Amino acid sequence: MAEIVIKNLRKDFGDFNAVKSSSFTIGDGEFFMLLGPSGCGKTTTLRMIAGLELPTSGEIYIDGEEVGQRPASERDIAFVFQMFALYPHMNVRKNISYPLISQGMPRAKVKEKVAEVARILGIEDILDRPVGGLSGGDRQRVALGRAIVREPKAFMMDEPLGALDAEFREHMAEELRALHDRMGATTVYVTHDQLEAMQMGDKIVVMNHGVIEQFGVPQDIYDWPATMFVAEFIGSPPMNFLRFDGVAEAGRGSVQMNGHDFLVPDLRDGAKGPLVLGVRPEHVHLSEAAPYRGKVIATEYLGTTQIVTIKTPNGEIKARTGSEASVNAGENVGLEFNGNTVTVFEANTGIALRSAANERVLAHG
Template identity: 75%
Template sequence: MAEILIKNLRKEFGSFTAVESSSFRIQDGEFFMLLGPSGCGKTTTLRMIAGLELPTSGSIYIDGEEVSQKRASQRDIAFVFQMFALYPHMNVRKNISYPLISQSVPRSEANEKVEEVARILGITELLDKRVGGLSGGDRQRVALGRAIVRDPKCFLMDEPLGALDAEFREYMAEELRALHNRMGATTVYVTHDQLEAMQMGDKIVVMNHGVIEQFGRPQDIYDKPATLFVAEFIGSPPMNFLRFEGALEAGAETVRMHHESLPVPVQREAFEGQMVYGVRPEHVRFSDTSRYRGEVLAVEYLGTTQIVTLHTPDGELKARVPSTQRVQPGEPVGLDFNGATVSLFDEQSGRALRSALNEGVLSHG
C-alpha cells in the first residue's frame, strides 16, 4: 500500500474552477474520506488521483512517485464506482478474475486469487452465478472483489454504497471498514453522507465550491469546526447559530448577548464585529437558574431522546435532551451552555475564531 500526497492541486473546466489549490496527505493504510455536497469538487479530486482527469496544475504523489501526468493504467490503483460496472454476461468468477486475465496472469494463479478474495468477501457460494441475478449488496461485493484481486497500491471509491437502501448501506459500511482493517489498505472514499464519513473515516477532508474547508480527524471536525459551512454540514441536527454583534478581548471567557453573559472557550485574539455563537443541540441544557431564556416551539420525540425547538432573543435553536425531560410548546425555559463545547465564528469570513481549544485543529489544507 502507499502514501498519497496532494500539493496545490487545481482543476479548471474552461472558466469554471472545480478544485482550487488543494493540499493534503493521506497516510499509508489510512481510510480517507472526501466529503462534501454535490458539485464541491470531491469526485473531481478523486478522478485526478486515479488519472481519469489530468490536473490543470499541482502535483500528485503515490508511494513517493509523481504521477499527475501519468495515465490511470500506470498508477497501480483500483477504482470502485457507485454503479457497479460489472459485465452482466459473465459469472462472478469471471468478473473478479477479469483484471488478472487481461494482464496475462496464469489462469491457475488467477483462480487461486479469486478464491481467496471470495473468502474474504463472503461470496464463495456466488462464484458460478451470473451477476445479473444478484442483489445490490452482492453485486457491490463482486465489484470490490474485482478491485482488490490485483492487490493495488491504493483503492479509490466514488460513493460505492450510494445505490443501496439505507439499512443495507449501513451494514455494508461496517463490512467495508472491516475489510479495510483486514487488508491494511490505503483507501480514498468519496461521499456526500456526513454520517458515513464520520462512521468510516480515519481522516476527513470537507470540501465546498472546490475549496478545502477543513481537514482532520472526525472528532476534531465535529467538535471544533473550522468554518460555518463545516459546522452546519456536519451533524444531525446541525450546529445551532445565534448571531450578535460585539467585541472580544484576548483571554475572554464570556460574550455579551442580549444583555446576558454566555460562556465561550478562552479566546486567543481580540475581535470586534458580527459574530456567530455556535452550539451543538446535544450541548444545550435546560436550567431553572439561567437568565438566558427561550420559549419551546415544538418537540420531536425520538425514543430515548427528543429534539426541542426553541425561540430565543438571538434566533431559533434546537436542543437534544432526554425524552424523560418533560416540556410543552409555549413553555419558557432557561438555557445553559458549556463554554468548552461552544464555537465562535466571524460571520463575515465564516471562519472560526481561534481559542485555546481549537488552536492547531483549524486546518484548511
C-alpha cells in the first residue's frame, strides 16, 4: 500500500475556487475520511488524488512519487462510487474479474483471485448470479470486490454507502471497516455523515468552502474543535454556543460571562469583544446550587439518556443527562460546566483560542 502526501492542492473551475491550498498526509494503511457538507470540496479533492481531475496547482505524492499531472490510469488507484457502477450485462463473477482479464492475467490466476475476494466479502454464493437482481448491500460488495481484486496502492471511495437505507448503511460501515483492518489498505473515503466519519476513520479532514477547517484523529476533533464550524458539524447534538462580550486573558483559567466566572483550561491566547463559550451537551450539568441559571423549554427522552433544552441569557443550550433525572418544561435550573472540556472561540472569526487542553491538537490540526 502507500502513503499519500498532498501539498498546497488547489482546484479552480473558471472563476470558482473549489479547493483552496490544501495540505495533509495520509499514512500508509490509514482509513482516511474527507468530511464536510455538500459543495465543500471533498469529492473534488478525492478526484484529484485519484487522477479523475487534474489540480490547478499543488502536488500529489503516492508512494513517494509525484503524480499530480498524471491520468488516473497511471496511478494504480481503485475507485468505488456511491452508485456501484457495475456492468449490468455481466454476472457477479465477471464484474469482479473484469479488471484482471483486461490486464491480460492468466485465467487460472483470475479464478484464484476472484475466489479469494469472494471469500473475504462473503459473496461466494452469488458469484454466478446477475447483478441486476441483487440487493443494494450485495451490489456494493461486488463493487468493493472489483476494486479489491486489483490490489492497488490505494482505494478511493466516494460515499459508497450513500444509496443504502440507514440500518443497512450502519451494518455495511462496520463490515467495511473490518475489511480494511484485515487488508491494511490505504483508503480515502468521502462522506457528509459525521457519524460515519467518526465510526470508521483513523484520521479526518473536515472541509468547508474548499478550506480544511481541521485535520486529526476523531477524538481530538470531537473534544477540541479548531473552529465553530467543526464544533457544530461534529456531534449530535452539536456543541453548545453561549455568546457574550468579555475578555479572555492569556494565562488565566477562567472567563466572566454575565457576571459569573466560568472555569476554562488555562488560556494561551487572549482576546476581547464578542466571545463564545463552547461546551458539549454531556459536559453540561444541572445543579440547584449553581448561580448561572436558565429555563427548561423542552426534554427529549432517548432511553438511557435525555436531552434537556434550556433557555439562558446567552442563548439556548442542550444538556445530555440520565433519563432518571426529573426535569420538566418551565423549570428554572442551575447550570454548571466541566471547565476542563470548555472551548473559547472568537465570535467574529469562529476560531478557537489556544488553551492548555487544546494547543497540541490545534498545532497539528
